[in-house]
Amino acid sequence: MPVKEDSSGRRSVQVEVEVPGTPEEVWKAIATGPGISSWFVPTTTEDDANGVPVKVLSNFGPGMESVATVTGWNPPQSFSAESNDLGPDAPPVATEWFVEARDGGTCVVRVVHSLFADTDDWDKQLEGWESGWPDFFRLLHLYLTHFSGQPCSSFQLMAFTAPPRDAAWRTLVDGIGFETVATGERVESTGDTPRVSGVVERRGQPSYAEEMLVRLQTPAPGIAHLFAMKMGEQVLLSMRMHLYGGTAADVVAREEPAWKAWLGAQFPGDPAAVDSGATV
Template sequence: MTVKKDASGHRSVQAEVEVPGTPEAVWRAIATGPGISAWFVPTELEERAGGTTVSHFAEDSSMDSVAKITTWEPPHRFVAEAPQEGPGPVATEWSVETRSGDTCVVRVVHRWFASTDDWDGQFEGHAHGWRSFFRLLRAYLAHFPGQHAVSFQLMGITSGPKAAAWEALTRPLGLAGATVGTRVRAPEGVPSLGGIVESSGPSEWPELILRLDTPAPGLAHLFPLEMGGQVFVTVRYFLFGEQAPGAKAHVEASWRAWMARLFPPAAPPA
């Protein structure tokens, strides 16, 4: 998505998705902590103007994203502002627009001020990332609306190339070349996984979103990301229902051990 610029130096980039549900149901998914945590990353959100929202991108607090809510207009719009090194304060606006046929458009817009193009590429990357997460949001609202999730995320790091890392992850799981609508089930000897392919990315941006029935109802999100000369291979699980807490403990341990074998940590320099 191209960055929009005006004469004063204000810039913006946006992404949007059409999702099933009423404005109230969609609002709960994008503007409450449990709702956001069911398709994005673990998040706490104070539902008021002046409140704080905190998104946890890592198990510790090292990658927390903290923002202050400046506008709160449920169930249609809220704005949160966060400081960022380089571009300075960045305002992120979320909106829910009603469409006919029991659907809504969710739109996220990042706005910032800059006198140069130095940060444009970073924000264009943000817009691409939102489109990926919005596929998860759409699957969540289609199949698990209003449900709370237990989740985990694991990451393997390799030198690449990206295509080889993706092949190394997906082929043992029986997912290589999987297409939308395909029923998949992992073979013995790998982490438990079974369900329907909800989304499959192109070769230049490989990605799989699975609607799980094994080990519990839920969603799985698998993708590789090139950054800093390395490839980060990520697996996210969102599990729902009474089985979810018990399934999470077993499956996360299984994935953690398997990923460590598949993408062993680099030895520290001598």
């Protein structure tokens, strides 16, 4: 949908998803560092003397850290924060999260991004957030459906290569052995790839084919999210794994170096690792 503009100059987008869980369970997933790290990116909070977050720090990758100042806190219904993620010359961005209970043991999660501007200079960034959240909300839904509240350890690896994007994507998924699988099918890595198996929860759509979401059985119960996207003059390939259970941290310590070495062999260079997130 286009960016919504009101008479005050506020420009905004919003995205929502229905997920399983009580408001308290969903709140833990979207409003605490361990919860957010279990399905999104490694996140921590700085809390005041009463344990209320005052800052949220999220690590999207090397050079892509976000710091947001909490401006409202009303558990388990809503919270808001403000950041300068668009840069020093851009207006601050306000982000609001809402949790609304529904019948049948589900909740609607809604996120709203907004800023004040008298031009459309920042609309593409707002639209980018709007189009990006549905991918991550699928991870949130999987997490709350299968792994809610479990200890989580995760890692993310990123590599860059030359265009085109579809060719880079084929190199990634062909190398793992996932090239021909469809949504709902069981998959298992082949060749010299580190061992991984599970069920494909989503394969990319015609509008964006270079994405895959797998609910893992090995190396541990978890979620793998793979995608390729154009970034400047290069293609970014991302491999993120969230692993759950009491042994998840040990499995991540073993698997992350193996995947980093494998990814580096497919895309020569030194794949970047995002600081691993671990929750209890």
